[in-house]
Amino acid sequence: xxxxxxxxxxxxxxxxxxxxxxxxxxxxxxxxxxxxxxxxxxxxxxxxxxxxxxxxxxxxxxxxxxxxxxxxxxxxxxxxxxxxxxxxxxxxxxxxxxx
Amino acid sequence: xxxxxxxxxxxxxxxxxxxxxxxxxxxxxxxxxxxxxxxxxxxxxxxxxxxxxxxxxxxxxxxxxxxxxxxxxxxxxxxxxxxxxxxxxxxxxxxxxxxxxxxxxxxxxxxxxxxxxxxxxxxxxxxxxxxxxxxxxxxxxxxxxxxxxxxxxxxxxxxxxxxxxxxxxxxxxxxxxxxxxxxxxxxxxxxxxxxxxxxxxxxxxxxxxxxxxxxxxxxxxxxxxxxxxxxxxxxxxxxxxxxxxxxxxxxxxxxxxxxxxxxxxxxxxxxxxxxxxxxxxxxxxxxxxxxxxxxxxxxxxxxxxxxxxxxxxxxxxxxx
Numbered sequence: 001x002x003x004x005x006x007x008x009x010x011x012x013x014x015x016x017x018x019x020x021x022x023x024x025x026x027x028x029x030x031x032x033x034x035x036x037x038x039x040x041x042x043x044x045x046x047x048x049x050x051x052x053x054x055x056x057x058x059x060x061x062x063x064x065x066x067x068x069x070x071x072x073x074x075x076x077x078x079x080x081x082x083x084x085x086x087x088x089x090x091x092x093x094x095x096x097x098x099x
Numbered sequence: 100x101x102x103x104x105x106x107x108x109x110x111x112x113x114x115x116x117x118x119x120x121x122x123x124x125x126x127x128x129x130x131x132x133x134x135x136x137x138x139x140x141x142x143x144x145x146x147x148x149x150x151x152x153x154x155x156x157x158x159x160x161x162x163x164x165x166x167x168x169x170x171x172x173x174x175x176x177x178x179x180x181x182x183x184x185x186x187x188x189x190x191x192x193x194x195x196x197x198x199x200x201x202x203x204x205x206x207x208x209x210x211x212x213x214x215x216x217x218x219x220x221x222x223x224x225x226x227x228x229x230x231x232x233x234x235x236x237x238x239x240x241x242x243x244x245x246x247x248x249x250x251x252x253x254x255x256x257x258x259x260x261x262x263x264x265x266x267x268x269x270x271x272x273x274x275x276x277x278x279x280x281x282x283x284x285x286x287x288x289x290x291x292x293x294x295x296x297x298x299x300x301x302x303x304x305x306x307x308x309x310x311x312x313x314x315x316x317x318x319x320x321x322x323x324x325x326x327x328x329x330x331x332x333x334x335x336x337x338x339x340x341x342x343x344x345x346x347x348x349x350x351x352x353x354x355x356x357x358x359x360x361x362x363x364x365x366x367x368x369x370x371x372x373x374x375x376x377x378x379x380x381x382x383x384x385x386x387x388x389x390x391x392x393x394x395x396x397x398x399x400x401x402x403x404x405x406x407x408x409x410x411x412x413x414x415x416x417x418x419x
Contacts, residue, residue, distance in 0.1 A: 009222040011203030013134055014109065016179040016195070022274045035297035036265050040273065040280040043342070058140075059161045061106075061123075061131040062116040 102170025103128040104416045105157070107177045107206070109135070114398040115175055121413040130157060130164040135178030137202055145205045152210050166205070171213035171416040174221065175394050213372065213418060215320075220370035221393035227268055227304060230369070230391050237364035238357075239388040242307040250295035253305055262308040263287045264338070284339035309387050314340060315378040317354060318397050318408050319366055321415040324359060325406040328352040328380075349403040354378070358386050365391065372415065 015021070027033050053066040104122055108115040110133050122129050132141050136159065145155035145166055154167035180198045182191050207218060216224075223229060228246060235241050245256045246268070257263050266284040273280055285291075286308055318325040331337040332346030340347055354362070358378070365388075366374060375395025379387045397408045 010219045011199055011207055012218055012222045012225075013180070013199070013203075014176060014178045016191075020270070020272050020274050020279070022277070024275075024277050026276045030294070030296045032300055033297050034301045034303070035295060036267055036282055036285070036303050037273070038297070039265075039285040040275075040282045042278055043281050056110040058159065061119050061129060061162070063111060063113060 101125070101127040101417050102211075103130060103164045103168055104171045104173060105129075105164060105169045105206075105209075105211075106131040106173045106175075107134065108173070108175040109133050109178050112175060114396065115173070117398060117409045118173060118412055118416075121409050122416065125413065125417070127413075127417055128164070130159065130162045132157070132159055133177050134198075134202070135181050137180050137198055139181060139183070143202055143205065153205055153208055166209060169209055169211045170418060171211055171215070172206070172209065172217075173215050173412070173416055174218050213416060215373040215412065215415060216371050216393050224369040224371055224374075224391065224393045225269075227390060230365075231388075233368045234361070234365050234388040234391075237361045237368060239361040239365060240385060241388050242309055244307075245305040246302055247305070248299050248302055250298045253295055253298060253303075254292055256305055257287070257292055260307045263305045264308050265303060265305050266339075268302060268304045281341070283335075283342045286338050309379045309381050311337075311379040311381050311387075313380055314389075315352060315354065315380060315386070316400055317362065317376040317378055318395070318400060318406070319362060319371075319374045319376060320408060320411040321372055322363075323411050323415075324354065324362065325400070325408050325411070326352045326354050327400050327404045327406060349400065351404045351406055354386065361388075369393075373412070 027037070054063045055066065056062075057064045104127055106115060106119060106129055108131065115131070119129055119131055134141075137143070141157070141159055143155065143157050145153050145157075147153045152167065154165065157164050157166055180195050182194050186194065203218075214220075224233075231241050231244055243256075243260050245252060247253065247256075253263075264284050264286050267282050271282040273282070287305075313331070314329045316327045316329055318327075328350045329340050330348045330350070331340055331343070332348065333343045336343035336346045362376060366372070369391070371391070371393055373393065375392040375397060377389040377392070379389055381387065397412075400406060401408045
């Protein structure tokens with residue numbers, strides 16, 4: 001007999017809907033919105049640099065910019081940690097994937 | 100010839116590109132895979148019997164590895180399995196469960212000597228309450244902490260402890276109303292304590308505010324530790340440095356032998372070989388444990404300080 005234990009945490013992966021599901025829903029109200037979310041805000045994008053177009057090279061097993069060179073963000077390692085506020089370019093999470 | 104290294108990471112995880120590049124330049128065989136490649140661009144055939152542990156081939160379009168020969172696994176935020184679009188939702192759910200228990204099970208059971216980090220250990224260590232308990236047991240200094248959904252407990256804790264911060268227990272990022280938002284650590288004001296509606300709807304973490312001079316990002320790779328002092332240049336960054344990267348300055352630093360020994364005990368207790376640890380240094384010079392990130396970012400710290408973290412990760416994966 002199998003248990004009802006959720007197997008996901010023994011082998012955690014990014015959820016099928018993406019690391020951060022995109023939603024058009026607006027905040028609810030103060031009685032139902034988690035208190036900690038009162039401080040939620042769009043990150044400062046002052047230092048953000050657009051990620052250059054790139055593609056994964058399956059032979060080299062790394063991403064390569066469309067011009068064939070190394071990615072700009074590879075030379076400027078700070079960049080990937082600065083969120084630009086784009087819902088399609090979320091910042092990396094220290095906490096790792098969450099199921 | 101070094102034993103092959105198996106890398107599990109999302110294709111667009113650029114810090115992992117650095118690890119792959121470093122290993123490749125050293126001549127170490129690497130198979131990089133994303134679980135999102137399974138089953139359409141990644142195949143597995145694995146066997147076990149009384150005489151041998153799990154063996155067989157894991158193959159991508161361009162690379163393959165013999166599972167029994169894998170010397171180390173680097174596991175960093177791989178993606179969800181991707182199945183043919185023709186599948187129905189029940190079929191996808193069934194297939195995902197089979198893939199997780201099958202491919203994930205075989206990989207988790209590999210008897211290779213080095214994991215950065217084993218996924219089961221990393222998943223357990225993601226829980227902040229687990230981290231705090233382990234840090235306390237390891238002899239590290241931890242701030243008084245409350246986890247609750249009871250507003251009255253928050254007020255009582257504030258009365259007993261003094262200024263408090265609230266920080267997310269799990270992922271701090273949401274996308275709502277089409278906007279990406281982050282929940283940063285928040286220093287509570289007196290006004291905050293007068294309206295605690297919304298506390299009761301889920302678990303919240305409150306912690307005594309540490310009046311700090313600076314923070315330390317301590318990146319632990321195997322037996323090696325790389326300490327970078329993070330100096331906040333704005334009020335917002337002083338509370339949560341992630342809220343204002345542009346104001347930050349970084350300098351290589353060191354931690355005392357006592358702190359290093361405590362961190363070693365913590366890592367052993369959590370079963371981690373890699374961790375990005377956040378520490379706060381108060382005005383008396385005491386070092387407080389805040390959290391450990393089992394898949395924490397390291398690349399920007401190396402870029403800012405020159406600390407050779409990528410090289411250390413490659414060393415660890417090669418067993419040096």
